[in-house]
Amino acid sequence: MSRAYAEGMPLPLALAVDFGGTKVEAALVDARGALVAGSRHRRPTGAGASSPELDAAVRDVVSAALFARPADTPLLGVGVGAAGPIDLEHGTVSPLNVPAWRGHPLVERTSEMVHDAPVTLRIDGLCIALAEYWVGAGVGAANMLGMVVSTGVGGGLVLGGRAVPSPTGNAGHIGHVEVGGFDDLCACGGSGCLEAVASGPRTVAWARTRGFTGETGEDLALAHAAGDPVALAAVERAGTAIGHAVATSASLLDLDVVAIGGGFSRVSPALFDHARAAVAERTSFPFVTRVEIVPSGLSDEGPLIGAGALVHRPELLA
Structure with a gap:
């Protein structure tokens, strides 16, 4: 069952991004671990995609998700979950099944798209774990x-x-x-x-x-x-x-x-x-x-909810 956003739920919001071997998604996530209705967007990735195509896919989903942000609603931050391996020190990702990205500066590129919020990167599996621990x-x-x-x-x-x-x-x-x-x-x-x-x-x-x-x-x-x-x-x-x-x-x-x-x-x-x-x-x-x-317990929303947890539940991070 979808944990869809409803009027009156807590604000502010997190922008969640999930980058994987076949798709990238983005959505807005509220403080209860629910997705904002209409904010979830997806684009294909894949082993055959070029680096510019992958960057464009990320830009598309981020822009579309932010377009659904209610007026005057604060954005606490951006949580990014990515297929691994990743490098936290340098903010880069090297998804094994996406050969065009090796040491790709995903944190830097995301920060260029969202100027007014900090970006937190973690491996997608941890995002799954955080989502299930939080609300799943x-x-x-x-x-x-x-x-x-x-x-x-x-x-x-x-x-x-x-x-x-x-x-x-x-x-x-x-x-x-x-x-x-x-x-x-x-x-x-x-x-x-x-x-x-x-x-x-x-x-x-x-x-x-x-x-x-x-x-x-x-x-x-x-x-x-x-x-x-x-x-x-x-x-x-x-x-x-x-x-x-x-x-x-x-x-x-x-x-x-x-x-x-x-x-x-x-x-x-x-x-x-x-x-x-x-x-x-x-x-x-x-x-x-x-x-x-x-x-x-969260069906296919888990990776996005977990990316949102990077922003809403920072005390869970070591």
Whole structure:
């Protein structure tokens, strides 16, 4: 259910920007973690886009979102969530699945568009975690991992009620944790990374090597719902890999909740079943098996709400 803005909700506002491997979005977010109606806008990104095209896409969504700002409403700041890796010290981003941007000065470019508000950058997975902790599936959890499973796999950590300290801004990037039993080569240079196994595009690619003729995660979802054996195996494989990564993370961090969003996380509820089953195998470690793996409580609004949390809830940042 959308947490749409309604008249009389608290002001001022934050401008939230979410930059990912297939799209960039912007919206205005109020102090209760709700999007201002009519302020959400999207443009495509993608591996084939040039740097000028990507800059133009960001300008378009920022301008469109700000156009929806109610008259005389203060803008507290701009929160930017970006696919990683990022560099907090220099305000740059190098999204693995967007090769045109390496060390791209996204904070500087955003500041040039919004002169009257400070810009705060964090990795998109942390934004997911902050959103779920603030108003989503992680409310009340002291230790939680937020994950996005989409074009890539990202993550962020809230430990002891605060974002985990991270000198470069990349803590919690679970997509590049190597998971046991898989040897898929990853663009980061690793082998068996969670992103290489369980992201939407890589899961579809694996299925196609086994005769699947669809091309997208949506195609795979339809085939899975129809009982196609290759689609069933592909979702089981991805879910099992996610479960292995969650179990490893819970062993290290004693997690209460893992909240998972992103487009491919909605391929089938079975994805979560397989992840939970993989965690349940750690029978000798009840502190691991106690972790709850749940879908995002915010649907596809989570990344924007989390970017808004960078402005509205700065006390959560380490």
